[in-house]
Amino acid sequence: MVQYATAQIDVSFAAIADATRRGVLERLGRAEASVSELADKFQMTLTGMKKHIHVLEQAGLVSTEKIGRVRTCRLGPRRLEEETAWIEAYRQMWAARFDTLDEIIEELKEKEEGNGRER
Amino acid sequence: MDANVESVSADEKKSTTVERKSECELVVTRAFNAPARIVFEAWTKPELLKRWWAPKSFGVSFVSCEADARTGGTYRFVFRHPSADQPMAFFGRYIEVTPPSRLVWTNEEGDESGQITTVTFEERGGETLVVMHDLYPSKEALDEAIASGSTSGFSETFTQLDELLVSQGVAKG
Numbered sequence: 170m171v172q173y174a175t176a177q178i179d180v181s182f183a184a185i186a187d188a189t190r191r192g193v194l195e196r197l198g199r200a201e202a203s204v205s206e207l208a209d210k211f212q213m214t215l216t217g218m219k220k221h222i223h224v225l226e227q228a229g230l231v232s233t234e235k236i237g238r239v240r241t242c243r244l245g246p247r248r249l250e251e252e253t254a255w256i257e258a259y260r261q262m263w264a265a266r267f268d269t270l271d272e273i274i275e276e277l278k279e280k281e282e283g284n285g286r287e288r
Numbered sequence: 289m290d291a292n293v294e295s296v297s298a299d300e301k302k303s304t305t306v307e308r309k310s311e312c313e314l315v316v317t318r319a320f321n322a323p324a325r326i327v328f329e330a331w332t333k334p335e336l337l338k339r340w341w342a343p344k345s346f347g348v349s350f351v352s353c354e355a356d357a358r359t360g361g362t363y364r365f366v367f368r369h370p371s372a373d374q375p376m377a378f379f380g381r382y383i384e385v386t387p388p389s390r391l392v393w394t395n396e397e398g399d400e401s402g403q404i405t406t407v408t409f410e411e412r413g414g415e416t417l418v419v420m421h422d423l424y425p426s427k428e429a430l431d432e433a434i435a436s437g438s439t440s441g442f443s444e445t446f447t448q449l450d451e452l453l454v455s456q457g458v459a460k461g
Contacts, residue, residue, distance in 0.1 A: 198435050244435075255434045256306050260316075262346075263420075264304040267318045269340040271302075273330050274322045281326065 184228035185254070189213070190221050194230060194244070201243040204233075311427035314403075316420040324411035327418060328388035331407065332357035342367055351375045359385045363393065403429070 185191050189211055196202060196210060208218035222242055225231035232245045304318045320327045330336045338353035351366040364379040380394035380402070389409050395402040406421045424430040 252308070252434050256308065256314075259314075260304055260306040263306065263316050263318070265343045265345055266340055267304055267320075269343040270327075270330055271320065273336055273340055274320055274326055277326045277329060277336075278322055 184224050184230055187221070187224075190225055193218075193221060193225065193242075197231060197242055197244050201241050204240045204242060207242065308430075309421075312424045312430055314422040314424075314430065316422075318418050320416045320418060321414075322416060323388075323414065324409040324416045325388040327416045328391075328409050331391060331409075332385070332387075338365075341365065348376075357382055357385050357391070359383070361385070403433070 185194065192211060193207055196207065202210075204218055204222060205215060207222070208215045211218065222231060222233060226233060226245070228245075230245045231242050233240050233242045235241075302319065302321075304316065307315050309315045330340065332355065334353045334355040337355055338350045341353070342348045342350055348367045348369045351368050353365050355361075355363040355365075357363070359382060361382045362379065363382065364377060366375050366377045368375045378395070378397045380396045382391070382393045383404070384390060384392040388411075391405075391407040391409075393405050395405060403422045403424045406423070408419045408421075410417045410419070424433065
């Protein structure tokens with residue numbers, strides 16, 4: 170499970186390591202949209218947006234469906250992987266905080282021991 | 289480092305774990321090499337909190353940090369991020385403050401879907417196991433937090449992540 174999750178995280182992280190792609194996910198989180206709507210919204214060419222959508226689709230974060238001449242995008246089926254990626258990012262955030270907290274705790278301990286000796 | 293602390297396994301020690309315990313609950317755990325009263329102090333004194341809640345690597349800095357860690361007291365953390373025009377405020381109320389073992393606060397910066405955070409400090413053999421438990425009002429509220437956090441809410445974390453990915457050569461698809 171851990172190995173599997175790690176591979177998925179790599180793909181998901183690469184997909185969301187781009188501001189435009191994060192913007193697309195945020196936009197699709199509110200409502201589905203066509204590729205051309207997304208291209209307009211993010212002021213890029215249709216080809217450029219198609220590439221971003223492809224990366225997100227590969228990561229399972231977005232799914233698309235072509236109806237007539239319009240390709241509609243919505244958030245993908247892999248909510249679990251998305252969640253795994255989020256949890257890993259969240260964990261990293263707390264790990265960074267706690268590593269700093271370790272230093273403060275060491276200071277407080279030294280201070281307390283110092284006070285103890287003075288008495 | 290004590291190798292013989294029974295209550296905290298070698299893996300758990302110093303490593304931070306995050307788990308979605310249920311549809312509505314998220315749990316973060318971490319052991320600290322100090323008695324609970326010291327760890328608790330670092331979680332409740334604003335002058336100490338502001339030193340670790342926003343580490344330099346996040347790229348955010350405190351504008352102000354107020355915390356009246358008494359039952360019924362309030363807290364308000366205001367951060368600034370270089371990429372954001374407006375500072376971000378996080379605030380709420382302490383529902384329970386029991387030194388040195390338990391802290392419960394509300395998170396009121398969002399809409400009605402704010403989670404309740406319970407932190408317990410469990411001292412064992414000179415170490416303290418900190419368990420932070422976020423309880424969301426519904427599955428949808430936690431799903432929403434994850435969905436928005438994945439894309440926007442955790443911009444500071446993803447800035448860090450971007451750097452990590454670049455350093456590992458996996459960024460840019």
